[in-house]
Amino acid sequence: xxxxxxxxxxxxxxxxxxxxxxxxxxxxxxxxxxxxxxxxxxxxxxxxxxxxxxxxxxxxxxxxxxxxxxxxxxxxxxxxxxxxxxxxxxxxxxxxxxxxxxx
Amino acid sequence: xxxxxxxxxxxxxxxxxxxxxxxxxxxxxxxxxxxxxxxxxxxxxxxxxxxxxxxxxxxxxxxxxxxxxxxxxxxxxxxxxxxxxxxxxxxxxxxxxxxxxxxxxxxxxxxxxxxxxxxxxxxxxxxxxxxxxxxxxxxxxxxxxxxxxxxxxxxxxxxxxx
Numbered sequence: 669x670x671x672x673x674x675x676x677x678x679x680x681x682x683x684x685x686x687x688x689x690x691x692x693x694x695x696x697x698x699x700x701x702x703x704x705x706x707x708x709x710x711x712x713x714x715x716x717x718x719x720x721x722x723x724x725x726x727x728x729x730x731x732x733x734x735x736x737x738x739x740x741x742x743x744x745x746x747x748x749x750x751x752x753x754x755x756x757x758x759x760x761x762x763x764x765x766x767x768x769x770x771x
Numbered sequence: 772x773x774x775x776x777x778x779x780x781x782x783x784x785x786x787x788x789x790x791x792x793x794x795x796x797x798x799x800x801x802x803x804x805x806x807x808x809x810x811x812x813x814x815x816x817x818x819x820x821x822x823x824x825x826x827x828x829x830x831x832x833x834x835x836x837x838x839x840x841x842x843x844x845x846x847x848x849x850x851x852x853x854x855x856x857x858x859x860x861x862x863x864x865x866x867x868x869x870x871x872x873x874x875x876x877x878x879x880x881x882x883x884x885x886x887x888x889x890x891x892x893x894x895x896x897x898x899x900x901x902x903x904x905x906x907x908x909x910x911x912x913x914x915x916x917x918x919x920x921x922x923x924x925x926x927x928x929x930x931x932x933x
Contacts, residue, residue: 671778673885676819677878679782683789683808685871690793692863696854698843699798702805705836706789709812712824720819722883724890730821731901731908737831738915742922744836748843749929755847764857 676717683710697751697761701744708740778818785811798844798854806837820890823898 683706690703712733719729755761788808795801809832816825891897901907 671775671818673883674879675778675782676815678875679785679815681871681874681878682786683812684874685867686786686789686793688870689863689867692866693856693860694793694854695857696798698840698847699793699801699854702792702801702840705805705832705840706792706808709809709832713812713815716816716819716821716824720821720890721885724886724888727891727894727897727901730824730894730898733821733824734827734898734902735908735911735915737827738919741831741836742918744839745922745926746929748839749926751843752846753929761847 673717673721676721677714680710680712680714680717683707683713695762695764697754697763697766698748700763701747701751704747705740705744708736712736774818777814781811781814781818785815796854799841801854802837802840802844805840806833809833809837820892820894822893823895 687703687706687708687710690706691700694700694703715729715733715736717729719727719733723729751761754766758766760766785808788804788811791804792801792808795804809828813825813828813833816822816828902912903909
C-alpha cells in the first residue's frame with residue numbers, strides 16, 4: 669500500500685493531539701512548552717504534505733513552514749526567558765502555583 | 772517501496788518519542804525524546820522530498836531549540852520533582868481524543884485534489900526564488916528579522932539580573 673496524503677495528515681493529527689494533551693495536562697511549564705513544540709511540528713508535517721501532494725511545483729506550504737519555524741524559535745526563546753524570570757522570583761515553575769493574575 | 776518502509780519506521784519512532792515526551796516523569800529524558808521526535812520529523816520531511824526543510828529542521832529544532840530547552844531544565848531545579856500531571860488529566864485526555872477523532876474524520880472524508888505531478892527536487896533554489904523574488908514572500912521575509920530581533924531583546928531583558 670503506497671503512502672499517500674492521508675497517512676501524513678493522520679501522523680500530523682496524532683502528533684498535534686499528543687501535544688494538546690501534554691499542554692493541557694502537565695504542571696511543569698517547560699514540559700508545556702515542549703508540548704507546544706510538538707504541536708507546531710505536527711502542523712508543519714501537514715503543511716509540507718499538502719505542499720507535496722496538492723501543489724507539488726509551487727512549494728507554498730514549505731515557505732509557510734519556514735515562517736512557522738521562525739515564529740517557533742522566537743516563541744521558545746521568549747517563553748523560556750519568561751519561565752526563567754518566574755523561577756527566579758517565585759522558586760517554582762509549577763503552573764498550578766503561578767496564579768498571581770488569577771481572578 | 773523504500774519510501775513506504777522509511778515512512779512507517781519514522782512515523783512509529785516519532786509517535787513513540789512524542790508519547791514519551793508527555794508520559795515520562797523525568798523532565799530531562801522527556802527533553803531527549805523530544806529531540807528524537809524532531810529527528811523523526813526531519814526524516815519525514817525527507818520522505819516528502821523537502822530536503823531544505825529537513826536540514827533546517829535539524830539545525831533549528833535539533834540544534835538550537837533543544838539546547839535552549841535542556842539549558843532551561845538545567846537552570847530550574849524542577850528536575851527532582853519530575854513532570855506530574857495536574858487535576859485536568861482525564862478531561863485533557865478526552866479533549867485530545869475528541870480532537871483527534873474530529874480531525875481524522877474530516878481529513879479522511881475530504882476529497883483532496885491530489886496532483887500526480889512528481890515533486891520538485893532539489894527545493895533549495897526554488898524556495899530562494901519564492902522567498903526573495905518579486906511577487907513572492909519578500910514582505911514576510913522582511914518582517915521576520917524584526918520579530919527575531921524583538922524576541923532576542925525580550926529574552927535578554929527578561930533574564931537579566933536586576
